[in-house]
Each structure stands twice: as C-alpha cells, then as structure tokens.
Amino acid sequence: MATGQTDKAGDVAEVSEKMAENIKKLEELSERLVKVLSNKRTVPGALQGPGGDLYMKAATAWMAEMMSNPSKLLEHQISYWGKSLTHYVEAQHKLARGDFSAPEDRSGDDRRFSDPMWAEHPFFNYLKQQYLFNAHAMTEAVDKLEGLDPADRKRLNYFSQQIVDMMSPTNFLGTNPEALSRAVETEGQSLVDGLENLVRDLEANDGELVVTLADKDAFEVGGNLATTPGKVVYRNRMFELIQYTPTTEQVHKTPLLIFPPWINKFYILDLKDKNSLVKWIVDQGYTLFVVSWVNPDESYADVSLGDYIEEGFLEAIAQVKEITGEPKINAVGYCIAGTTLSLTLSLLEKRGEKPINSATFFTTLTDFSDRGEVGVFLEDDFVDGIEREVERTGVLDSFYMSRTFSFLRSNDLIYQPAIRSYMMGQTPPAFDLLYWNGDGTNLPGKMAVEYLRGLCQDDKFATEGIEILGETLKIGEVKVPLMAIACETDHIANWKSSFRGIQKMGSRSKTFVLSESGHIAGIINPPSKKKYGHYVNGDWSGTPEDWQAAAEFHEGSWWGRWGEWLSKKSGKKIAARAPGDDGREILGDAPGTYVKGHKK
Template structure:
C-alpha cells in the first residue's frame, strides 16, 4: 500500500508540474504573439531569391520537361523506387518482430541524427531516411538542370540547400527524439524554457527569428575579453588608435599598425591571453598600434572608402609615426580592412608616398572575379535591395550581415542553436568566439554600396581600376614587400581568390602562407596550441593549385614564420617606448570606448 501511495503522490506531483508548465506556456504564448507582431516588413529582395531567378529556374525545368521528358521521368522513377524500397525494408523488419538498420561504414556522419532512435525506432528511422532521399533528389535535380548559367545554377543550389536545411526533421518537435525525450523527462519544463528563450530572442530582435549564439552575460569587453594592456592615444570620428604597452625592454624600431575589419570588432585578435595575437606580437618586441573602428549610425550615411582611407588609414599611420618617432610603419589589414589597406597602398604609390615599409594581408580579397559562396548575395536583386535599405536608413544594420553570415552555415549557426535553445530549452553557451560573432557592427551607406558595386560586382580593383579620390587604383599599384595569409576552408575570403589577388600585386617581394582551418580559426592560431598547420612555398605566381602542389606543409601555427619575416623589415632594437607622447597623450585604457558602443540607429 505504501508503494502505491508513493507512486500516486509522484504521479500527482508530476501532473501538477505539467499543469504549471502549461500555464507558463500560455502566458509566454501571449508575449510570443506580441513579439512577432513587432516585426517590421522588410524589403523582399533581402528575404529570398528574386523573381527573375525563380522565373529562369521555372523556365529551365519546363524546357527540360518538353525537350527531355525521359530524363525527368527517370529521376522521378528513381525517387519513387528509393522511397518504395525504404517502405518494403521497414515492413520486412516489422514483420519479423524487430527493427534494426544494418550499419554501413561509408554512411555520412551527421551529428543531427546522433540519437540511437534515428537508427532503431521505425518512426524516426523512416522520417530520417525519407528526408535523406528527398534531400539528395533535390540536390541532384539542381545539379543536372540544364538551361541555367553556372552563376544562376550556383544560386539555385544555394537556395535549394536552404530549403533542405529548413525541413530537416530535427527542426520540429514531433520528429525530434531528443526534444521529445527531454520534454517527457522534465514534465514539459524544457519546452517552457525553450519558449522563454524564443520569446527572449524575438523581443531582442524585434520579431526576427535568429537564435542568440552565446550567453550575453558571460563576457564583458575589457574585463574577461580584450584585456591586453594599452591606451588610446588618438580618437576621431572614424576610429580610436590603441597603443599597447611594451612587455620587453627593447622593441623593434619600426612600429606595427593593425587595421581590423569594421564589419566586426577588433577584439577577435585579443579574446583572451592564451590566444591573443595582439599580446603575442607585443611579447615578441614590437610597438603595436591597433585601430578600433567607430560603429556607425545614420549620421555616417555619406561615409565611403575615401573617408576610411583619409581619416582612418592615413591618419592612423601618421599618428603611429609621430608617437614612435619613425618615418615608416609596417601595416596589417584583415579581411575588408586588408582590401582597403591595398587600396590605400595603391593610392600612396600614385601619390609617391612611402610611409608604409611592408604590408601583411590576413584573409584579404583584391580580386573578386569569383565570389564563391557569396554569389547569391552579390547579384543585382540582392544588392539592389541593400541599396534601397541604406538609402532609407543611412547605414546597413548589423542584423543583415549577421543573418547573411549565419545562413551561409545554417545547420551550425541557425538550426542547430535553435534546436538546442528553443526545443531542448538549453541556455546559450558561454563561448567567447560566438559572443564576439554576435557583437557585430553597422556599415555606412555609401561605403556599403561602393564595396558591393565597385569591388564585388565590377571587380574594379583588379580589372579596369577602381576610381577613388581622383585616382584610378589598380591592385598592380601595390609594390612594397607583402606577406599574405589565407585560410584553407575560409568561406568568406576563399584562399584561391585571395591568392589570385596577391599574384596581381606589383610587389617584387611576395610571401604567401596558407593556414589550415577557416576565416577566424586559421588566423587566431597561437603556437602554444599546436592545433592547425600551414603551407609555405615558392613565390605566389601562376595558379593556386600549382602553388600548393609545390608548397611544403608545416605543423603548427604560422605566427612564428610571419614574425621572422616581419622582423627583417622592422629595424634594429631600441628601448621600449612609453604609451603616447606630448602631442598624442595616452587617455582611456585599452580597449577604449568605441568597442563598447552598441548602436541601434
């Protein structure tokens, strides 16, 4: 009797918790509706493929059906055959009173389907297998579709991939065994927490569904991120210039200036002491200056590359020279800041100026003839919509860049986090890299259009020249010693495209390094971790594949090899310098104030 009473009590408590959770969900549902209603209708050109692409695709499919119906029927019959075979195998297993899929060693691993129930449970196995069959059928149909240009086919393949990722069964509660199991185990508590997370994100993003990737309360810039010691020695409307405190008794005579991209904030190079490139450079005996860009709002609508170069690059170089008492600096540009550094160097060459002794380019594009995975976002339908947006707002809100980069890796940066947060009810992780990734910045209206039209679409810098500041700038105008680091799996600045731009530069002294990993991990790769290796080879000429074939692979980080290259161009050692001088005194401690700004309009 006692046991029965205990079970009855446990059942009653469980039922009470379930009813409480259902009541909380009802209240959250009201907030959910309110949050969704706050979403402003956006430009249709920013939400999906343009009508022209859909019309072209539809016509290509129709033309194929008319001219080669056998091909279309063969594809359809193959799809039916696979589906029917799956059904028959299921029936056979069930008729024998068991269900287990024979393991296949060559089956592709997909962490979305790691729960054993996807393999052993008839319902979930059927759902997963049918999804895989349908996904492959869609990919094949796009790949075999004639009547589209290679560029249009690439765009159709991208959007088809988005549909495939969206309809994965793991994205829906009824077909996600992990979410269902946890909901049962927690008496619905996981679903309540998930709904709380969803409402939180919707309210924070004004009705737009894009999951928060990292715990926003776990990190504080200047406290447990961006902690290298230094001070702001100059500030204008474009940037703060941070000089970092020397950690060695002597430093190289020629200072180093790093220009990070203004698409994100500079502290990716100083996340924590263990992987801080900024701290590592200082520890090697360099006087280091780093630019921290202003996060623009609508008042920066007319800010273009001209302003970034004149009031940004040239001014930062002048201040670094004045503070260090030198006539020249070595410079580093990362991503779009590397592209702009190349423009700056081309301009200085036209003007006969030589205040930069050498340049290093991190994951930099200067030839945009192949736009890789960004092709869907660089055709006129999307760029036209961006131009309308910046004309109306004066700037491109950081939300659009975050969304674009996220959907390039939708499985990992959209749907995976959404499942964990909204269906499993898990809090976002305390992950510094993802925190930085979400701490994005706006882009000025004029600069955005110049970049998309003049560089990406027209490929002006490596084609006929890029008109800027009264000059026609070409990548071949860059003639000083250069070192370029590209990353093997970079989906933002593909290494082969980066290589092609370096080949066209007019420098006689060129070094090219190919790091393993991607856009961030390939650059932020400290020697102590011994994680990713790199290739070093002959002078970058010819094709990227030929260069890599002739290159030698080396274990570990490329940082020491680059520093050896840089030290030969950094002059003799002199006593370590103090922060700032009389003309440019040290003011706010690093990381400054601009990096902490949150601009919403």
C-alpha cells in the same frame, strides 16, 4: 501505508504546482510572442531571398529539358522512386517478421543525426533515410539542370540547399528523438524553457528570428575579453587608436599597426590571453597599435570608402608615425580592412608617399572575379535591396550582415543552435568566439553601396581601376613587400580569389601562406594549440590549384613563420616604448569606448 500515501500526495501536489506554474508561464510567454510578432520589423523583400526571376529561369530550363530530353528526367525520377520503394519495402519486411530493429544504415556520418536513435529506432531511422534520399534527389536535379549560366546555377544550388537543410527532420520537435526524450525527462520543462528562449530572441531582434549563439552574461569586453593592457592614444569620429603596453625591455624599431575589419569588432584579435594575437605580438617585442572602429549610426550615412581611407587609414598611419617618431611603419589589414589597406597603398603610390614598410593581409579579397560562396548574395537583386534599405535608414544594420554570414553555415549557426535553445531548452554556451560573432556593427550606407558595387560586383580595383579621392586606384600599384594569409575553408574570402589578387599586385617581394580551417579559426590559431597547419610555396607562376599542389605542408600555426618574416622588416631593437612616452594625453584604457558601442 499512511507514510507512503502521504509521500504520493506530496508528489502529486508538487507536480500539480509545477504544472500550474508552467501553464501560467506559457500564457505569459504566448502574450509576449503575439506582441513581438505583431510589431515585427519590416524586412525588404529583396533581402529575404532571390527574386522570382531566378525561379522562373529554373522552371524554364526544366521545361526545356523535359521537352528536349525527357529520358534524362525519367531516369532521375525512376532512380529516386526506386530507392524510396526499396527503403519502404525493407522496413515493412522487418516489421512483418516482428523485427523492430532499424535496417542497416549506410548513410554515413552526419553530425545532425548523431543521436543513437537515428540509427537504432526503426521510425526515426526511416525518417532520416527518406530525408537523405529526398535531399539527394533535389540537389542532383539542380546540379544536372542545363540551360543556366554559372551565376544562376550557383545561386540555385545555394538556395535549394537552404530548403534541404531547413526540412531536415532534426529541425522539428515531432521528429527529433533527442528533443522528445529531453521533454519526457524534464516533464515538459525543456519545452517551456525553449519557448522562453525563443521569445527572448524575437524580442531582442524586433521580431526577426536570430538565434543567440553564446551566453551574453558570461562575457564583458574589457572585463574577461580584450584584456591585453594598453591605452587609447588618439580618437576621431572614425576610430580609436590603441597603443599596447610593452612586455619586453626592448622592441623592434619599426612599429606595427593593425587594421581590423569594421564589419565586426577588433577584439577577435584579443579574446583571451591563451588565444590573443594582440598579446602574442606584444610578447614578441613589437610596439603594437590597433584601430578600433566606431559602430556607425544614421549620422554616418554619407561616410564613403574614401572617408575610411582618409580619416581612418591615412590618419592612423600619420598618428603612429608621430607617436613613435618613425618615418615608416608595418601594417596589417584583415578581411575588408585588408582590401582597403590595398586601396590605401595604391593611393600612396599614386601620391609618391611611402610610409608603409611592409603589408600583411589576412583573408583579404582584392580580385572579385570569383566571389566564392558569398557571391550568391552579391547579385543585383540583393544589392538593389541593400541600396534601397540604406537610403531609408542611413546604415546597413548589422542584422543583415550577421544573417547573411550565418546562412552560409546554416546548419552550424542557425539550425543546430536553434534546436539546442528552442527544442532542448538549453542555455546558450559560454563561448567567447560565438559571443564576438553576435556583437555586430552597422555599415555606413554610402560606404556599403560603394564597396558592393565598385569592388564586389564590378571588380574595378583588379581591372580598369576604381575612382577614390580623385585618383584611379589599381591593384598593380601595390608595391610594398607583403605577406598574405588565406584560409583553406574560408566561406567569406575564398582563398583562391585571395591568391589571384596577391598575384596581380606589383610587389617584387610576396609571400603567400594557406592556413587550414576557416575565416576566423585559420587566423586565430595560436602556436600553443598545435591545431591547424599551413601550406607555403614561393612559386607564383601558375593557378591557385598549381600552387597548392606543389606547396609544402607544415604542422602548426603560421604565426611563427609570419613573426620571422616580420622581424626582418622591423629594424633593430630599441628601448621599449610605453603609451604616453611622447607626452600626449591618454584618453583611456584599452579596449576603449568605441568597441563597447552596440548597434543603434
């Protein structure tokens, strides 16, 4: 008895001590929370959401419809209230009979509601079902609203969906059974840990809520990321040029130069050995060069799109030619770098210069007539806000680009990570791709506005031409043999728009490949994974829909198909070239220094 009482006393003392520690920690975290929120960064209103004119248009359209066709609105309301009432009565009948099981769940699969409690517990099931009724009613009301032009309708659909996603019961502690269960299991420790995670993220982002997606202590660029051996062989204010060490005795004569996007960092192409496109290319027997862009600060405010072409693309091409002694090279452009590679090719055609033997475009937009999902952020109110912001700061901070792309996949990149981190108190996962996703870069102010106005909004390259470096550049002037890879579920570079752009190019030799999956996973798709397949079709005569309907589907990665195409454009085999063979000074080891520069 005495021993049992001693054990109980010890348990009580341990619980009391832990509670005291947590109370002290909560007080400290609360002080930090108040401090960081009081010094929160000022985000321009135009970059917080659409202007009031969009909601005014929606309200006007709704009022007009109510006056002209009231029966339509009444039918919608009756349907909604009918479903809600039926749901309520069903639940009440079961309770009245003493049946505490949930009604039959016909809502289908939704990853947000994967916890069994959503289907089995009557309270949580009721919340879930009613939320889904509300969500359907709201989206249906917007879908059927007449009197809006297509652009306004698309934006209204998008922003109303954001409200729907935000209001999910999974996003609130009191209505999330998984978070509540974990709080009980951990005796509240998960909530303390969650608050600590929240305060940490706010402090790291000047009071703005940006959820940490990956464990930042688990990775090091040049340590366990971007480890393919190579050397920095050239550097200017815009980029470092990396030449990779060969792994084969012989290589193709024509070198390959990759231009990654400067919206992010190049090591998405070289995360780890098992999924590294860089390593795979080197192992196929190519002399590979990759551009690593600088992460600009306010001193780059006046850097233009023309500067990226002249000091970036043209200079890198010239350096690769000089290092290898070859008159022509093969080039790859990814995302915005693919767009800029096409501008560069048009400029070279204008100048009568032909240093590019072939071009490959990864998820590249050159025709912006349909801007896809990202188009909701490309209307005047947002772009005006960006223009004012870069006039003030000199750069478009990586925060804005990261947040924009995250909201395009808000459930996956905002709400679910926030639930795990803040409600469940979990440490972010050690996931290399998500680590890269959070390692953003700034954009020079002038270049950002030129790109958004001249290309994204006005679509000048695909229409009347865009003025850059004293020339009017047009899409039809891209005449080199080319291959384009687009991704079926890409939410940034819509594959149909990519197809239309390639269709308008003047090349007589074009190959288009449509990979399964999205903007990143569809490209970083190593053959060893045997994961995502791809479509091919040589007929360019119809619409993107016609092309896909007649396309052949092939299991597995497109890398091998591209490799076969590229080898035919790369000449005979010669003795492998190593960095420094041309006698120039080696500036450092890959991945270089620019890639390690964080936002300023």
